[in-house]
Amino acid sequence: MIARIFQPAKTAMQSGSARTKEWILQREPADAKSIDPLTGWSGSGDTDAQVELAFDTREEAVAYAERNGIAYTVIEPQVRKPIRKAYADNFKFGRIGSWTH
Secondary structure (H helix, E strand, O other): OEEEEEOOOOOOOOOOOOOOOOEEEEEOOOOOOEEOOOOOOEEOOOOHHHOEEEEOOHHHHHHHHHHOOOEEEEOOOOOOOOOOOOHHHHHOOOOOOOOOO
16 A cells, blocks of 8 residues: 655635645555445445545655555645735736726
């Protein structure tokens, strides 16, 4: 069973960068999900895939995986350039571009 070590990206519902600084160790599912014939829900007997561990640094996550004999892959985060734009920029005098309304 292989685990992924990564930094989560910010969700579309966030304007800030909360919960994107920590490193997550997440195991890949060992079994394929199956559909329950009675309820129609999908499920699996693999409970390890449900566990996510959070670490402050990448080195802590790698050390934990090596200490417990977990095979892992590290996914490096893609650095995103912050957008510095204010709402008032839409109304400034020297604005480039024409109004659409």
